[in-house]
Amino acid sequence: MGLRAEGKDGVPAGLLPTGLRAPVLVLNRSFVPIRITTARMAFELLYQDRARAVGPDYELYDFADWMNRGPLEGHERIGTSRGGIDVPRVVLLSSYNRIPSTGLRLSRRNLFLRDDYTCQYCGIAPGVRDLNIDHVVPRCRGGAATWENLVTSCKACNYRKGRHLPEECGMFPAKKPVRPRWTASVQLRGAARAFREWAPYLESMGLGSTVRKAG
Numbered sequence: 001m002g003l004r005a006e007g008k009d010g011v012p013a014g015l016l017p018t019g020l021r022a023p024v025l026v027l028n029r030s031f032v033p034i035r036i037t038t039a040r041m042a043f044e045l046l047y048q049d050r051a052r053a054v055g056p057d058y059e060l061y062d063f064a065d066w067m068n069r070g071p072l073e074g075h076e077r078i079g080t081s082r083g084g085i086d087v088p089r090v091v092l093l094s095s096y097n098r099i100p101s102t103g104l105r106l107s108r109r110n111l112f113l114r115d116d117y118t119c120q121y122c123g124i125a126p127g128v129r130d131l132n133i134d135h136v137v138p139r140c141r142g143g144a145a146t147w148e149n150l151v152t153s154c155k156a157c158n159y160r161k162g163r164h165l166p167e168e169c170g171m172f173p174a175k176k177p178v179r180p181r182w183t184a185s186v187q188l189r190g191a192a193r194a195f196r197e198w199a200p201y202l203e204s205m206g207l208g209s210t211v212r213k214a215g
Helices: 039-047 063-068 108-114 155-161 184-189 196-205
Strands: 003-006 023-027 033-038 051-054 077-080 083-086 090-093 131-135 150-154
Touching (some): 023 039, 033 039, 033 196, 039 051, 108 150, 150 155
Parallel strands (some): 023 090
């Protein structure tokens, strides 16, 4: 199945910021959000009959039916050898009915996501460029680079704390650092876009406000 992205005016894929990389919300068989994938992967799931596209009125479509449905307003459209097909905003897995419980990989980005891009010492959210990672127990005092010993800090607090233990300088993290479990809500915080079609599934997770009204 050859795919090429087209914008609303037939703009080539290379000029689109999303195209086949557009985010698609994935639901398990019980309509519970479990992850965000790319349009390319969503099309593979549909083509392999492992998922159904979810329409605006919660109707389900297999690959052929979705392709024959016709254009939807505001959706990106992908060109194939068989004609055009809209990028679905939501897909439902046909058989998978679990919720992933794997841990997130420890990385700078995931640590910032866990701490909501907020300094755990002063409570400000200055932006990524002014954030740093602080060892609660400094490395020079035996502290390890683990989820339980790393927190997000602004550069000023990171410098002020230096090599001190929290009790030595009176600087304690606002919340105890823990190893997070993977959830769709954590992943969504880092997503570049969210759509109004996601709202019914995300509001139950307390994330409805992150969905763009314009879709």
